[in-house]
Amino acid sequence: MPALGQGFHVGLKAGVPVTPYFETGTFGSLHGGAEYSAATRRYTVGASVEWEWTRAFGFEADVLYHRMGYVGIVHFFDSASGNYQDSAIDVKGNSWEFPLLAKYRFGRAGRPYIAGGGVLRYVGPVRGRGEQTTGSLVTRTSSTIQLDTSQPSELRKRFYPGVTAAGGVEVRAGRFRMTPELRYTRWTANISGPGGLLRFVPNQAEFLVGFVF
Numbered sequence: 001m002p003a004l005g006q007g008f009h010v011g012l013k014a015g016v017p018v019t020p021y022f023e024t025g026t027f028g029s030l031h032g033g034a035e036y037s038a039a040t041r042r043y044t045v046g047a048s049v050e051w052e053w054t055r056a057f058g059f060e061a062d063v064l065y066h067r068m069g070y071v072g073i074v075h076f077f078d079s080a081s082g083n084y085q086d087s088a089i090d091v092k093g094n095s096w097e098f099p100l101l102a103k104y105r106f107g108r109a110g111r112p113y114i115a116g117g118g119v120l121r122y123v124g125p126v127r128g129r130g131e132q133t134t135g136s137l138v139t140r141t142s143s144t145i146q147l148d149t150s151q152p153s154e155l156r157k158r159f160y161p162g163v164t165a166a167g168g169v170e171v172r173a174g175r176f177r178m179t180p181e182l183r184y185t186r187w188t189a190n191i192s193g194p195g196g197l198l199r200f201v202p203n204q205a206e207f208l209v210g211f212v213f
Contacts, residue, residue, distance in 0.1 A: 011212030018205040025197040066095040075179040078200040082138040093126025162187040179210035
């Protein structure tokens with residue numbers, strides 16, 4: 001029986017994104033425009049569990065956390081009526097990734113490995129705060145309301161699938177293992193299509209280090 005090589009391990013992961021979280025853009029015309037901007041939070045943290053089926057082959061499941069946010073400024077103008085609407089919103093929230101990978105190790109000491117599988121991203125909870133002004137150039141009147149929402153229009157969909165692959169090396173010291181790796185994720189679903197003003201970076205890369213017991 002191959003049970004002699006089996007083992008169940010838990011640990012922590014931490015690292016830094018190589019790529020930004022969002023792609024943003026700007027659009028303008030005679031009838032209005034929009035501008036999005038975002039700052040990448042340069043950290044990733046999470047937990048990991050692994051079932052070592054044999055000495056070489058195993059399965060890994062992670063929970064990885066990112067902090068995300070963006071600012072959206074949108075202007076609309078109706079030249080026929082003279083009505084306009086300006087809105088600005090600052091959205092901040094949490095992003096969770098749930099990768100499930102098959103892992104294969106090579107060698108015996110300082111063991112390099114490769115891994116690959118699927119991943120599901122969940123965005124939430126999020127909160128957007130800002131203000132919206134509606135007015136008319138004809139009547140020279142306007143009104144402003146405060147925005148405070150947990151359902152910003154850009155993030156009405158919360159689950160996004162992808163595929164992921166990683167390569168690294170496993171260094172052992174007794175029962176303790178350290179696993180520095182480079183991980184690549186391709187998101188197969190996104191907030192908007194190519195050219196959209198706000199969307200996930202479709203090709204994500206990050207450097208992670210695992211501490212496994």
